[in-house]
Amino acid sequence: MPVNDPSHGFCRDCLALQRGSGPRCHGCGSPRLLRHPELYKLHLAHIDCDAFYAAVEKRDNPELKDKPVIIGGGKRGVVSTACYIARIHGVRSAMPMFKALEACPEAVVISPDMEKYVRVGREVRSMMQALTPLVEPLSIDEAFLDLDGTERLHGLPPALVLARFAVAVEKEIGITVSAGLSYCKFLAKVASDLRKPRGFTVIGEAEALAFLAPQPVTMIWGVGKAFAATLESDGIRSIGQLQRMDRGDLMRRYGTMGSRLYHLSRGQDDRQVSPDQEAKSVSAETTFDTDLASSAELVPVLRALSEKVSARLKKANIAGRTVVLKLKSQDFKLRTRNRQLTDPTRLADRIFQTGMQLLSKETDGTKYRLLGIGVSDLSDDERADPPDLVDVQSRKRALAEGAIDVLRGKFGKNAVETGYTFGKGRNAHPPEALDD
Numbered sequence: 001m002p003v004n005d006p007s008h009g010f011c012r013d014c015l016a017l018q019r020g021s022g023p024r025c026h027g028c029g030s031p032r033l034l035r036h037p038e039l040y041k042l043h044l045a046h047i048d049c050d051a052f053y054a055a056v057e058k059r060d061n062p063e064l065k066d067k068p069v070i071i072g073g074g075k076r077g078v079v080s081t082a083c084y085i086a087r088i089h090g091v092r093s094a095m096p097m098f099k100a101l102e103a104c105p106e107a108v109v110i111s112p113d114m115e116k117y118v119r120v121g122r123e124v125r126s127m128m129q130a131l132t133p134l135v136e137p138l139s140i141d142e143a144f145l146d147l148d149g150t151e152r153l154h155g156l157p158p159a160l161v162l163a164r165f166a167v168a169v170e171k172e173i174g175i176t177v178s179a180g181l182s183y184c185k186f187l188a189k190v191a192s193d194l195r196k197p198r199g200f201t202v203i204g205e206a207e208a209l210a211f212l213a214p215q216p217v218t219m220i221w222g223v224g225k226a227f228a229a230t231l232e233s234d235g236i237r238s239i240g241q242l243q244r245m246d247r248g249d250l251m252r253r254y255g256t257m258g259s260r261l262y263h264l265s266r267g268q269d270d271r272q273v274s275p276d277q278e279a280k281s282v283s284a285e286t287t288f289d290t291d292l293a294s295s296a297e298l299v300p301v302l303r304a305l306s307e308k309v310s311a312r313l314k315k316a317n318i319a320g321r322t323v324v325l326k327l328k329s330q331d332f333k334l335r336t337r338n339r340q341l342t343d344p345t346r347l348a349d350r351i352f353q354t355g356m357q358l359l360s361k362e363t364d365g366t367k368y369r370l371l372g373i374g375v376s377d378l379s380d381d382e383r384a385d386p387p388d389l390v391d392v393q394s395r396k397r398a399l400a401e402g403a404i405d406v407l408r409g410k411f412g413k414n415a416v417e418t419g420y421t422f423g424k425g426r427n428a429h430p431p432e433a434l435d436d
C-alpha cells in the first residue's frame with residue numbers, strides 16, 4: 001500500500017497502513033487507528049506531554065501506577081499537576097491542596113522535583129529535535145514542530161513520523177504524549193488538547209471553519225477570562241459569531257486584538273515555528289514566595305527586573321522595540337501585555353515606565369504569583385533611544401541612567417539603587433525561579 005494515499009489511515013500502535021474503515025488494525029488488532037482526508041498533507045504539529053510531572057513520578061515508582069497522584073504542596077499549597085486518576089476525582093491544576101484532598105482523600109501527594117522534570121523534558125526535546133530542526137518549545141513539556149520537508153529524511157510523511165515519535169517516547173522515556181496535527185500553530189495546539197492522554201488529533205484546512213464555529217471564544221489564543229467577559233458583554237460567546245463579523249468592525253471595537261479575532265476565528269494563522277524563540281526576546285521574571293497584588297509591592301520588582309533586562313541588552317549591544325509584561329495570577333492564568341515603542345530601547349527606565357503603564361491596568365486586586373518584563377523586536381542598538389525632544393523628563397532620566405551605569409561599572413551592580421528598589425532587598429532582587 002502506498003504511503004501518502006489519503007484513503008489509507010494507519011495504526012498508532014504498530015504504524016501499519018490501513019485500508020478501508022475497519023475498527024481495528026488488521027495487523028495488531030489495536031483500535032487506535034487514525035484516518036483523515038488531509039492526514040498526509042499536514043505538517044504543523046504541537047506535542048504536549050500528558051500530566052507531565054505526575055507521569056514522571058509514576059514512571060519512577062511503579063507502585064503509584066494505579067493510584068491518584070498529585071504533584072504539589074510545599075509553600076504554595078496548590079496542585080501543580082494531577083494524574084488522570086486524580087482528575088477523575090475532580091482534582092485540577094492550581095487547586096488549593098486542601099480542596100484537592102477533600103475531592104480525593106486517598107491521593108498520594110508528592111512535592112515537585114523540578115530538576116528531574118527539567119532533565120526528562122530535555123530528553124523529550126532532543127527526541128523532537130531529531131525529527132526536525134524546527135522545534136519551538138513553549139514550556140518544559142510542550143513544543144511546536146514544523147515537519148515540512150522532512151519526508152525524505154524519514155521516509156515517512158509527518159503524520160507517521162509523529163505517531164512513531166509518540167510510541168518511541170513511551171518506550172524510551174516511559175511517559176506519554178498527545179499530538180495535534182494541522183496546517184497552522186493555532187489549530188495544532190488546539191488539536192493536541194482535544195483527546196488527552198495519548199491523543200492524536202488532526203484538524204484539516206477543509207474542516208477548520210466548521211470545527212471552530214461552535215467553540216467558545218476562549219479557545220482563541222490570547223482570549224482570557226477578562227477579554228472573554230468583554231466579548232460576552234457585547235453578546236459574543238462563540239467563535240462562529242466572530243466568523244460572521246467583518247474585520248473593520250472587529251478592529252474598531254477591539255483594536256489589534258480585533259484583527260487577531262478576525263483571523264484566528266477563521267483558522268487563519270501564519271505564524272511560523274521559530275526554533276530560537278529565546279533569542280527573539282530578552283526578559284527577566286520572578287515567582288514570588290507569597291502572592292502579591294498591590295502596585296506598592298509589584299512596582300519595586302518591576303523596576304529590579306527592568307534593570308536586569310536593560311543590563312543584558314546593554315551587554316549584548318542590542319535593543320528591543322516592544323515591551324512585554326507578563327503576569328501569572330494565583331490561579332495560574334497567564335496575562336501578557338505588550339506595547340510597541342516608537343524607537344527601540346535598551347534603557348531600564350523606558351522599559352520600566354512602559355511596564356508601569358501596562359501594569360497599572362492589571363493591578364485590579366488580582367493576586368499574582370509571577371511577574372516578568374522583557375523586550376522583543378530586537379535589533380542592534382544603533383538607533384536605540386534617540387534624544388526625545390518632546391519629553392524632557394525622559395531625556396533627563398536617560399542621562400541619569402547613563403551616569404548610574406558608569407558608577408555600577410566602576411563599583412558593582414549594587415553601588416546605586418534607585419528609589420524604586422532601595423530597601424526592598426528580598427523582592428527587589430529575587431532569586432531566579434523556575435516557571436512551572
Ligand SMILES: [Mg+2]
Nearest residue numbers: 048049050141
Ligand atoms: Mg503537558
